[in-house]
Amino acid sequence: MTRGLKLAASTAVLLALAACGDGGGGSASNARSGVWAAGSSTVFPFATRVAENFARTSGGAAPRVESLGTGGGIQAFCQGVGPTTPDIANASRPMKQSEFDLCAKNGVTDIVEIKIGFDGIVIATARNGNGFNFELNDLYEGLAKQVPGPNGTFIANPAKTWNEVNKGLPVQRIQVYGPPPTSGTRDAFLELGMTPGAKLVPGVKAIEGDKERFEAIAHTLREDGAWIDSGENDNAIVQTLTRTPGSLGVFGYSFLEQNLDTVKAETIDGVSPTADTIASGEYPLSRSLYIYVKKAHIGVIPGLQQFVQEFLSEGAAGKGGYLADRGLIPLPEDQLAAQRAVASALTPMQRPAK
Known part of the structure; x- marks a missing residue:
């Protein structure tokens, strides 16, 4: 891709993210001020607990967490880029190839897959x-x-x-x-x-x-x-x-x-x-539990990357962390470190095999 095309693509993403939260054609000032995560009912209590702690310690807007089921959350996540779509899909199974393809069809091309623990x-x-x-x-x-x-x-x-x-x-x-x-x-x-x-x-x-x-x-x-x-x-x-x-x-x-x-x-x-x-x-x-993060929203939706970091912090996802109190089974230390590296680098996932 040429430098000009890259710039055009980046501009398109930013314009999409600046759209009005109610689906209109608003400006950047209308963009969401907080994180939105939707999906698995199993991951819901963990995401809610992280949201509560994040809001209390960051002083920012409280993240919105919805329980729609893994399939419902990923469907909403894959509808496109912008404030009318979730930043994170919570999942109690890996994303399917058909879901990944739906995301790609709607312009959601860089998805970061993060394993948060076991269940x-x-x-x-x-x-x-x-x-x-x-x-x-x-x-x-x-x-x-x-x-x-x-x-x-x-x-x-x-x-x-x-x-x-x-x-x-x-x-x-x-x-x-x-x-x-x-x-x-x-x-x-x-x-x-x-x-x-x-x-x-x-x-x-x-x-x-x-x-x-x-x-x-x-x-x-x-x-x-x-x-x-x-x-x-x-x-x-x-x-x-x-x-x-x-x-x-x-x-x-x-x-x-x-x-x-x-x-x-x-x-x-x-x-x-x-x-x-x-x-x-x-x-x-x-099984393993996951969150899927829309890379295009990082740096645009306030607090998104910090929310993901909180999810993987030692105090939350580590052994003895507050998520263990809610029943999350922590990853071994080396696996948790690997997931933190993925989250830090925002490494996009590959297309699933099935």
């Missing part, structure tokens, strides 16, 4: 509920809309109780409250639980070579009341478990930590979700 997906019940030791294939066989039938066919899942799925599980109806399709927790549950579980079932393993068909079979959850979409509010799922005896819930580990007086987590392949088993990856449903 696990738990399957929980009320504290006085039955105990479960799930195997990964139990998740698929209990919750998939279609399961293998005779002669290589697939049929509507007939299982009514968990004991029909695995004789080692309780005679308890299959009723699971979980996140909706827009949720990163839902996406991670499908990738970490349903996909490997499906591969353990011979009839599904047999079609693994047909990628689209396999994914449709492994990722399509029941719609007959066995799986119930429960919105983007993980706390609401926790509360539902206490009001609905015999039900199970799927949500983030951090919400388990905050509600151990009312709910308990079940084991997966004999492993309980703890800070140690999640950080090590021993717990099968372990």
